[in-house]
Amino acid sequence: MKIIVCVKQVPSRDAILRINETGTWIQDRDLAYDVNEPDAYAVEEALQIKEKLGGEVVICSLGPDRVQMAIKEGLSKGADRAIHICDPALDNLDALAQARAMAEVIGKEGFDLIFTGLQSDDYGFAQTGVILGELLGVPSATIAMAVEVQEGEKSVRVKRELEAGWFQWYKLPLPASITIQSGLNQPRYATLKGIMNAKKKEIRKVTLADLSLSRELLTPKQKIERVSFPVKSKKTEIIDGSAKEAAAKLVTKLKQMRVL
Amino acid sequence: MSGILVFAEQREGKLNRVTYEAVLAGQRLSAQMGLSLSVALLGFGVDTIAQELATKKANTIYLVNNEHLQSYTPDGFSLAMRQVIQELQPKYVLLAHTYLVRDFAPKLAASMGKSLIADCVSYKLEEGNLTLVRQIFQGKINADVSIHDSAPILISFQAGAFRGDDVESGSAEVKALSVKLSAEEIRLQPQELFREAKQSVDLTQSKIIVSVGRGIKSQENIAIVEKLATALEADIGASRPICDSGWLPMDRQIGSSGQTVAPKLYLAVGISGAIQHVVGMKNASAIVAINKDANAPIFDIADLGIVGDLFEIVPALVEEIEKAKAEG
């Protein structure tokens, strides 16, 4: 089994976001970053399959130098090596253009399975894994809550989460692309030994020059022109004061509501 | 046709009601842009759904009847929808951003070299120019997205972006449209549809719910909100990450993939208010949020809010509640 896991680095959820002066993006200078949440589950799922069936887990991440942190996290947990697609011309593309760059690299690399998260926390396209499947000519399944590689490694059974508490199993021939939902396993922590081992693992850098993609294919067809904080549609009454004061005021309100 | 085409979603012979939200978006755009409006319904033996759709204001309902569309597969639906699009040549294709659409629409778009503008919450039309508004950073920020593409332009709208009840009635013509599909083209085999064993905790009947999110930081800290729940005689609920991490059991999860609740009071502690959480609790009579980030989306739907550190506020709140109770 050769599994490519696409790992995206995103601003950490706890980060307080501010909008830049031109109103075109967030101020990203001093932001803290994390691995996109479902991607951490994707890494774990890949590692568990490898431990059972053997093979290789390759992390693939597209982004600036800082994403090496996210790559190293995967390597420390046990991924074998990584591909870092790094070129300023590839930042801030739309899902299609970005996936084209990733698909070319992954296609050359070869794979049995591609795992992505189901959605990125920053752009939230919820598309990359499915587009990769289409561009690489393999079937895809989304929002996986379980992945079972079948006997003979010719197919995979995927338990898809549907709405309102429903699930459905799908069987797909391999190779395939699967988008992973959070919660399908318990991601491990990197051990000290893992962190030491990771230092020796290969991170292959790929730039635009290594790809045979025309400019046209990389031109985004949708562009963010302006960002803003959503206008609140409902009047929220903000209770201020110290913690103690706010708590006391809230209790008065709760009494008025007759919940106390 | 060069108009607007809406994808109607059905599964197992039932129309998904969010389809009407996309139809309403289509009705508004068609009126504003002077474009015709059609709806495409894909399936096998779903004529009655087509009749149902035909009672809405639209030009044509295209009924695509094919045995390979009986069970949903991303292969079958994207191949069929692509043929429909080629046949009708719409300028815009609108879809509701459901789990099913997430599963096939990116594939459909990519197969045509198109970029799906996904999960939009609204649109702006200025001098004939269409801009979409998408949420980024988990709903914390809105982005105005411009389109740099030729027809067909594919757009999906978040559930709740439009009020499906406002869809205009009328009468549309139902037309059959055939597509060519073969068994070999459908690589996935759908298997049984099922629900997990009955949940042991039923939060749908709860009067008060204290719900905890990732702001709580660790499993040990859950005790802090448990104390608050006890003081309020409330049930405890949680956002998905809390259940994913195993800090609380799955049946405490509230949201699109958890329970849908409507208590008298919903107290959200350290929950950001992502749409998938909000759909599960927005019908609470009163929503109170405690969050350190004044811009957290949860404050958009809360009636009362305290901006601050939950580790200071929650214990203070427990103390005040005990005091109030002692006073009677």
Ligand SMILES: Cc1cc2nc3c(=O)[nH]c(=O)nc-3n(C[C@H](O)[C@H](O)[C@H](O)COP(=O)(O)OP(=O)(O)OC[C@H]3O[C@@H](n4cnc5c(N)ncnc54)[C@H](O)[C@@H]3O)c2cc1C
């Ligand atoms: C297909 C799909 C289905 C999903 N289904 C569900 C679902 O059913 N239910 C669900 O909940 N989610 C669901 N999600 C996930 C959802 O998108 C969000 O990721 C999730 O709800 C976020 O949980 P959270 O608010 O606890 O965490 P975060 O978004 O990380 O928010 C934590 C909040 O805590 C605040 N905070 C941090 N520290 C403190 C402090 N000391 N004091 C006060 N506040 C603090 C932060 O400001 C932040 O707002 C789904 C996602 C997808 C894609």
Ligand SMILES: Nc1ncnc2c1ncn2[C@@H]1O[C@H](COP(=O)(O)O)[C@@H](O)[C@H]1O
């Ligand atoms: N720049 C990137 N580098 C690596 N993986 C990515 C990147 N962008 C998206 N992905 C993968 O695609 C998934 C879905 O992202 P998106 O389509 O942006 O919502 C993420 O969870 C990642 O697994």
